[in-house]
Amino acid sequence: MKVLVVNCGSSSVKYTLFEMESEKKVAWGLVECIGLPEAYYKRQTISVDEKKDSVEITNHTEAVELIIKDLLDKETGSIVNVNEIAVVGHRIVHGGDKFSKSVLVTEKVKEGLKECFTIAPLHNPAHYAGILAVEKMLPKIPSVLVFDTAFHQTMPDYAYMYAIPYEYYKKDHIRRYGFHGTSHNYVSRRAAVMLGKPLSDLKLITAHLGNGSSITAIENGKVIDTSMGFTPLQGVVMGTRCGDIDPAILTYLLDKYPQYKSGDALNVLMNKKSGLYGISELSADMRTILKATAEDNKRAKLAFEMLCYSVKKYISAYYGILNGIDGLVFTAGIGENSAPVRKEICANLNALGIEMDVKKNGEYSSKERFVSTENSKVKIMIIPTNEELMIAKESKKVLTTSN
Ligand code: ADP
Numbered sequence: 001m002k003v004l005v006v007n008c009g010s011s012s013v014k015y016t017l018f019e020m021e022s023e024k025k026v027a028w029g030l031v032e033c034i035g036l037p038e039a040y041y042k043r044q045t046i047s048v049d050e051k052k053d054s055v056e057i058t059n060h061t062e063a064v065e066l067i068i069k070d071l072l073d074k075e076t077g078s079i080v081n082v083n084e085i086a087v088v089g090h091r092i093v094h095g096g097d098k099f100s101k102s103v104l105v106t107e108k109v110k111e112g113l114k115e116c117f118t119i120a121p122l123h124n125p126a127h128y129a130g131i132l133a134v135e136k137m138l139p140k141i142p143s144v145l146v147f148d149t150a151f152h153q154t155m156p157d158y159a160y161m162y163a164i165p166y167e168y169y170k171k172d173h174i175r176r177y178g179f180h181g182t183s184h185n186y187v188s189r190r191a192a193v194m195l196g197k198p199l200s201d202l203k204l205i206t207a208h209l210g211n212g213s214s215i216t217a218i219e220n221g222k223v224i225d226t227s228m229g230f231t232p233l234q235g236v237v238m239g240t241r242c243g244d245i246d247p248a249i250l251t252y253l254l255d256k257y258p259q260y261k262s263g264d265a266l267n268v269l270m271n272k273k274s275g276l277y278g279i280s281e282l283s284a285d286m287r288t289i290l291k292a293t294a295e296d297n298k299r300a301k302l303a304f305e306m307l308c309y310s311v312k313k314y315i316s317a318y319y320g321i322l323n324g325i326d327g328l329v330f331t332a333g334i335g336e337n338s339a340p341v342r343k344e345i346c347a348n349l350n351a352l353g354i355e356m357d358v359k360k361n362g363e364y365s366s367k368e369r370f371v372s373t374e375n376s377k378v379k380i381m382i383i384p385t386n387e388e389l390m391i392a393k394e395s396k397k398v399l400t401t402s403n
Helices: 060-071 107-115 124-137 150-154 167-172 181-195 248-256 263-272 275-280 286-294 298-322 332-337 339-346 358-362 387-402
Strands: 002-008 013-019 024-032 040-045 051-054 085-092 143-147 203-209 213-219 222-226 327-331 379-382
Touching (some): 002 060, 002 124, 013 387, 024 060, 085 124, 085 387, 107 124, 124 143, 143 387, 150 181, 150 222, 181 203, 181 213, 203 298, 222 298, 248 263, 286 298, 327 332, 332 339, 339 358
Parallel strands (some): 203 327, 327 379
Antiparallel strands (some): 002 013, 013 024, 040 051
16 A cells, blocks of 8 residues: 655645555655745655756646656656555644544545634645645545644643633634644654553653754653644744743834834744844754854854753653653654754753763664663653654554545
8 A cells, every 4th residue: 555645835845655564665755946936846766866856836736746747657656556545644734723633634624724724824725735736636535634733632721721811712722732743643652662661651751853843741642741832933942943932022022123013023033033043143953053062153052052951941841740751752853863962951860860871872873772871760762753654654544444
């Protein structure tokens, strides 16, 4: 059985085609800069090396058409007939409080997704366009929606509510939703396998540290709390996002500077100009920050320390909430690859039973592994995330159970 996973952004379509028996990807790629002169198509298969071409693509439907044609290509394609694709899995950033699990696409589901446009204006309209494009190009193939927010729907109300007047929860659905759910879900399952125990017996903290980062407290396979909130802006310090700040800073800026009279300008400030980038005034990329820190750039060092400190605070808070943990998981670009960040985060946490083996932590590998000492009460794991595979598995499950 083959499953096609698509992830549509406002100007991009990414895809991965999986062979589900082996759970291996057979073809993957992306169309970027849709609607712009610099649009390009980059793709690779298990048997054909990466290729990149300029293309003229004005909308998502054309992008999906290009991808399907390429998958069917007589010489380099991975399928002979579109019917080999059993189901298409769509990554959806925001399911609001409407969707607590993955669903098969129906007209009613599409209407529900549309109702979530206002709380995810940057992502959901693009996902919707992608769903329509896939329906047009593959009218006979079912689609499943897999939500970044769904895994977090088990949070108790006292964790997901904000202490603002209750009417805004009722009217505007303002509450914590949490994001990266597919990744937290995937790595928590893998952690259970690594620890040789069922998820239902484990307390875990998972740290997804990429350009966007979030920390999640998981007890018996259920999310208890997560650092991102109503939007992916809340929580730890990120590449260009500020994470937690005193909300009164916004009213101060709004009152003082004419350029911050609009929500848009404040959103750009907090989402695109802050975080590692805003503090270092150098880069949002952790590799550049680490290099500059080694060259004694004080602001890069401060940005690095702020990010690590904010993650350490969440880990400590969630340790308390869970009343102890069995495992701490690092994943995503920084979590998987940056030994100095992991080391700084885990330093001086031995009071919590978190003891890192610094030597193991420093050895590079792209595989799942333990980096805690033999005696560490809490097992520290590095687990490469695989959101696409998780979406493919979810889509297959929904398809099978709906038949
Ligand atoms: P996204 O949130 O966009 O999916 P990723 O999970 O790809 O982000 O993570 C991107 C981050 O990972 C960047 O800050 C990048 O610098 C960092 N990163 C990737 N490789 C390394 C590495 N070898 N060392 C340190 N940081 C790395």
